[in-house]
């Protein structure tokens with residue numbers, strides 16, 4: 001869309017949206033925004049500020065000689081834990097659905113689903129390979145092996161609280177019929193539970209907590225990496241691909257893709273306005289066409305006609321409501337926003353799992369120690385290479401935009417401190433090269 005004109009008064013509850021002639025409400029994003037604003041009334045203002053910051057960075061990179069930002073080869077991999085809360089066997093969904101949900105998520109974030117062919121030609125050039133991947137956690141909070149799936153019996157038959165789709169957050173509270181999050185700074189928590197109320201009129205199939213606590217926010221705001229409500233909730237019937245209980249239109253596993261978009265900072269493509277003012281309400285993203293309301297069907301619609309560069313509504317976008325049969329893409333700017341969020345607002349998530357494409361030619365038998373990681377309070381990283389004969393090496397620390405932030409020469413067989421006090425809290429990557437310039441070691445490091 002075209003501007004950052006977010007109208008606070010247009011915030012609608014999920015239930016008001018239901019009352020209008022909009023698609024069946026499937027997502028509790030607005031409800032979550034309203035909940036956050038009760039304790040953080042400036043949430044939208046802050047969100048707008050970090051969107052601006054991120055998009056300034058995007059434009060800077062686009063206009064630099066780096067050219068297309070999608071040429072960036074860095075990948076993130078996020079460890080995920082699914083918490084299954086069940087009161088009956090049907091809710092205790094099979095592992096296979098969780099596994100195929102992860103596969104679908106990964107395909108969606110690499111622009112590799114079979115649905116890529118759905119993208120109309122007009123949008124193909126801006127469809128992004130987001131280069132974020134997801135992996136069921138293999139190590140739990142205590143360092144023990146895990147399948148990345150927890151199963152907890154609950155006495156609650158539903159987490160919805162009325163026929164209109166209102167819900168509680170008890171699924172995230174151990175002792176209240178839920179399961180307490182694993183450290184949200186280290187894992188993406190996904191709760192799977194029953195969100196149906198008997199004889200419901202509205203239902204929320206999923207919701208996610210948007211990131212809070214951006215660097216430019218008030219100091220009193222806690223980063224939600226320590227917020228035990230940080231994560232994603234999915235109705236058990238929409239998890240996975242071809243879930244046998246899924247309502248029609250929700251069999252492709254796209255609800256989870258949509259909610260991960262919110263979790264990584266994206267808003268709905270129509271900006272969550274209402275039909276009267278929807279063309280004035282924005283999602284903060286420039287390469288998604290302006291749209292008045294959510295779309296329930298594929299293609300064709302053009303609910304906001306712009307004065308220049310007008311495009312139809314992007315029903316192919318995962319952040320619209322059309323989903324099954326339509327959804328197949330994130331845009332390049334959405335991709336950048338999600339990567340920015342991961343690097344700046346949820347920096348601990350990909351720490352263990354990060355991979356990147358820096359060419360590395362390992363040297364057999366060379367023992368390298370880089371610690372502590374995360375760097376922690378002392379803000380000093382230590383490096384030591386152990387070998388028979390001491391020789392010089394070069395250490396580089398590079399931020400996620402590819403900028404070199406620290407270079408330091410050191411000798412092997414000595415513990416060398418690397419001062420990192422100047423580095424903002426984020427993920428960086430570290431490489432070590434020998435005298436001939438051969439990069440033989442790489443590691444993701446985090447300062448926090």
Ligand SMILES: [Zn+2]
Pocket residue numbers: 027028029258262268
């Ligand atoms: Zn949503």
